[in-house]
Amino acid sequence: MKKIYISFLLVCNLLASGRSIAQDLWPAITKEMKPWTRWWWLGSAVDRPNVERELTLFEKSGFGGVEITPIYGAKGFESNYLSFLSPQWMNMLAVTTDKAGTLGMGVDINLGTGWPFGGPQIKEKDAATKLILDEFELKKGEKITFPLKPKDPKQHYFFLQALRAFRSDNSEIKLDEYISKTTGTWEAPTDIRLLAVFSGRTGQKVKRAAPGGEGYTLDHLGKQSVGSYFNRFAEAFKGKPLHVRAFFNDSYEVYGANWTDDFLQSFEQIKGYKLQDNLLDFAGRGKDEAKTAGLKSDYREVVNALLAQNFLNPFTDFAHRYKAISKNQAHGSPGNLIDLYADADIAECETFGSSSFDIPGLRRDTADIRNVDPDPMMAKFATSATNVYGKKYTSSETFTWLTEHFKTSLSQAKPEVEQLFLAGVNHVFYHGTTYSPQNVPFPGWLFYASVNFVPQNSFWDHLTGLNQYITRVQSILQSSRADNELLIYWPIYDIWNNAKGMDKALKVHDVDDWLHPTEFYKQSVQLQKRGYSFDFATDKILAGTTVNDGELHTSKDAIPYRAIYIPACRYFSEVTLQKILEMANQGATVIFQKLPQAVPGYGQLEERHAMFNKLIASLGFAKDKANQYTAFGKGKIYLTTDVNSALETEDIAPERINQTGLKFSRRVAGKDSYYYLVNHSGQTVDRYITLNAKAAYYSLLDPQTGRTYQLPSADDKIRVQIPSGYSWIVLASERQAKEPFRYQDESIQVAQLDRDWKVRFVAGGPVLPKPQKLDRLSSWTKWGDKDAINFSGTAAFEKTFSIHKDQSKSYLLKLGRVAESARVYINGKDAGVLWSIPFQQDITTLLVDGENKIRIEVANLMANRIRHLDQQKVSWRNYHEINFVNINYKNFDASDWKPMESGLIGPVTLWSY
Template identity: 25%
Template sequence: MERTYLEQLRQPAAAARGKTRWWWYGCRVDKDNISYQLDQMQEAGIGGVEIQILYALEAGSRENLEYFSPGFFDILKFTGEEVHKRGMTMDLTLGSSWPFGGPFVPFVKSAPVVYPYAIDVRGPSVFSYDFTNRMAGEIVGGIMGRMEDSEMLPETIQDISSLLEEKLLFSWPWGTQLKNLEVPEGNYKIVIFLAGQFREHVLMPSRGAQGYVIDHNDAEASRFFFAQAGTPLVERLGRGMVQSFFCDSLELFGHNWTGKIYDEFEKRRGYSLKPYIYALWGKVKGMTEEIRYDFHKTMSELTIENFFSVMTEWCHEMGSTSRIQAHGTWGDILQAYGAADIPEGETFSEWDKYSVNTVHRRLASSAGHVYHRHIISNESFTWLRFPRFTETPEQIKIAADSIFVDGMNQIVNHGYTYSQKDGEPMAFYASSHICHTNTWWKYYKNIGRYINRVCDFLQRGEPVSRICIYLPQHDIWAENPLGDIHMCMKLEERLETSVIDGIAREGYWFDYVNDDVLGRWEEYSYETLILMETDRMPVKTAESIQSFAMHGNLVICAGRLPSQGCGLLQKDEKDKIVSTLFEEMRRQGNLIFAENKKDALLNILKQRVCP
């Protein structure tokens, strides 16, 4: 017999209990303290742990366990058994700390950082140049083109890669030189593109876990990482011991390239990137934004296919699920989150008040809704107060409410710091101190019970959104030069926090949507689509929006109508189709135009849509 709501509230499902990140400094842990702390968590209503092993507090201590040493595997297996004994769950961050990498990652599978080395020359002349000791790294391209009004003229671009020669020192490869390049008349720019030899390493790892971060666009690099950092763990711990393997936020500093980009770009976009690579930093006349769009679109597809999806596939092979924080990626953010079994957002800073958190929460929950993920988790209470130890249970409870209102239905505390039972209290630098060494810990069980009830209630239901907001990701790709674009931050800056928060405060619940969702709009319950700060979109998306409107749904465009297609090939034709479709919708009354995305948009919503 089905339980009543009151019975559910009195006895919420154990699976919906809150979880916590569990910091293990240098893997300096012992079995007695592990058992003690798990007892503390269980009593406080915490239903699962996410172990993240990071830097040692005393680097020289012999008690620090070497990464992947026999003692390392032994203590993890013991912990998993103790966790399961108590009816709790264990999640694990692969490697040590974040992003994914380690000592086994060779340079060729690490995350490339490409930058230009430019020289201005005037012709007619014959030009030679010795790059030796003036730049360090692998040359991935070289072009020369005539400049006019600070733009490179596309018809003058030459690929000069074949003219670059290796320079030897006593028969050893030492550098690169350019010899006898004929420069035509006029002002020219030579640009050599380098994949630098200095690349990101894992941030704050434990002993023995240092090393390069992997190329997140390369499936071979991803598979190699999971085979080295993950499969041995499963072999020793057993399938099912780890419920979810966790990927923390993608803090990929400078990662902007992949070795397969030329082949993949041409295959996916239909033309060669090599002649036009300068557009990624400078301007190529009449082509800059289209080439940048095509490049970032390609990188997006590679990242989602070759990292996010590969991680989930590997987790399933190991009998586990994937839990992924996708913020930090340059890719289609909803697809990136949606590739995970459990998309996870994040909350940091003073969020013990409600405001829509686009960057770290609403995008994650929207992805969970549109890709039908039952659990949407949230790394919670990071930096809730600074200095540390000043956050209160009241602030934590209110912060949890703001997380729930943004659509998340699983709390992961940030977090619980491993400390010796009778030793000095330890605390992670960015974490709220939610563990047994806090003076108010004995009261946390009240919050734990509350979190369990709310999460259980939310997980039993289905999200219902009648309004959706289109993400102008194509414009961000087109307008940004080469870099490790943080798509979530760029979207919030473009849409504006005050605008999105204003919509929510008027009582309008909404999801963010992308092209994939609009292409299948009949599968969803949306009745109103809002477009703002959108100039570009694929022709197929414009056609889907027209179909959405013709079936009696409301389309609101704020500020301006979309007027451009996406990408370099057939640009004029695509621009005309997109522009014509939206002008027709406006003329036929299938679209309402708002003069701005603030007051005018809200007034139309109030007139036409019930909160």
């Protein structure tokens, strides 16, 4: 039989020719499956016509919803500002939700302005609070006068909460009766060190606040302060149908806030002893560093508990009162991030900066990127919180500071978002889109930290390509659940049980300090490279885990796990250790890299340590022996530095996909298994692979095009043929696509199309350059035309060419270097948007035998036009507050930029196969 090879990119031809292919393998699209965008309302200077116009543009481009965050305004438009939560502002929110509803879109709102939560309703008593631990040296006979004040002269709203005097031998004199004194003195009976605990205020105010949102930052740890904060919203929302899908809380950037006014009472209630009775060691002035570390651990655990109990749980409850859900970014919080992510309905992570990929031709200009590489492992803190509780969505603030302003291409965005998908994120929010009235000249209103996904951006007409890709991938990720074999315990107490510092705010930007050096991180990376899939588990998650037939069930809606792995850590809760042994006794497989050495904290230390030692002894492991295991009830416990051998002994096999250079994520829906495969390597991966999930049939769901194909299999092996920069979704199922996939096994170049092009500039500015006839393709900034050098927009490249079309062949168009995205027409018919590497398209059905016409509409980026504006000293950066800064948070100035390559650079070639 004669073999016919057809490219998997044939799908765009089929779209253009009107042929239909069964789409039943793709889920029905919901608004959540589409990308959403953070919609900055500058000064809340919004009006009905522009709100409705922009929402219509967003929907047409493929967005599923917006997340409104009001911020500072543009200068000169103050008369248009709407005060946050005023009747006028609430009316515009209603206009937004009404219009979004008619478009099938959703609306989330930041439950505040700028960040973090705060505003005019937060008076000093409810403002972000900090521990002030002052030390006073008194000689014998010296006196202190009441009321005692902090040393910091900026503190004018404070409470003295504990007062202790210490002699030179560290013996203590309690001075509790003086705490509330407003007059009088106390005389030192000998040379004294006096320690005073004050509850003070950080003084932080809302960052980037919108009109009507200015004020102190909220005390997130205080029950009364949080209640005061939400009361303002309850009053504004009273009697109004909101039609808001979710309330959002941005990353925890509450600087220096580590206390609340009733912290000591809460501490005693939670930990069972008084922190102030151990003040010398808590302050680090005692001689027992281990005790200091234990006290700090208990303190940090209480901070974590209060953040959940007094802020996040009420936040979620408040959202539910208004038929909305809560969405929270936990990173930066001084607590157990996984648990704090899980306290909201939707856990949201974020990416900041750009990553390095091996994809040939992918631009990464070192001068235009921040010295920050997003770590996909960090995203798994949020996705784990989703997966272990069987929730549906993990969202992400995506592309923050991906590159310098105006220099981000859609092609650069693709692998960055793919890293999030691979980590389990399935609900992407762009960062971001700025509301801008139609009459504001180019570039419109812009936000200082965003990739500007705005209609004024040159790539806007091609953004549908990225949006449709994200929609297809998310349709699978949202319709399935993570299928991960392992739970990996996160040893939070190794972070908390430390004598240094006070609170431990775990920030995205500080992972080099608190995450990367740990065995937890190193082992997680090693297991991932090996081909294992996993989620992270906390003490709280394990406390609620049950065992059935040897599998670990973290919730009724989560896929069960086959083993728990505990990387080397020093501190471990005796309660959690007892729970782990109970699970092993019931049939679970538990693997320790090393046995922990001690319990964390200080309260009831001796009793807890005795229990811990007894539990460790019950394992019967020999000392100083590297690899051991023991049967334990119905289960098994390993103590080994070779986790891979232990897993293979238990017949828990990794996927072999990683050995090909591909990255993967595995999902399940009923009896179906999905593999999301991504090629970030430097070459095409053309290999036979065996998947762990066996099925009667295998199908390719191509997320770049939406087409579905049968994949032939033999002995459970399938062949993948994935170019660098491309991705597949493979479905293992009883269902099957209708059309066979045909691999590209032979290809011959039949035409070189890089000469004799006519170019006409069709949209953009500042002016349209004059048409050109090109002998050879090159960047339009090299043509010696100043108008072209300064131009940002779209140019149409056209030519004719002749081929002898062989009906037994297929034809693949390769554009080569594109700066930065393109839409292709063959003989007047749309062949689709080429917005990312590898910039190639099957055009078989659009070609004719003989003469053919090709038109390629290429859009560059905004950079060259912005450069021209700054060279002409046009005043377009004119905002209150931070105004507009570059990637290093310095004043933005593009006047000395070199022009960026623009247009169709090629070589453009046509291949038959």
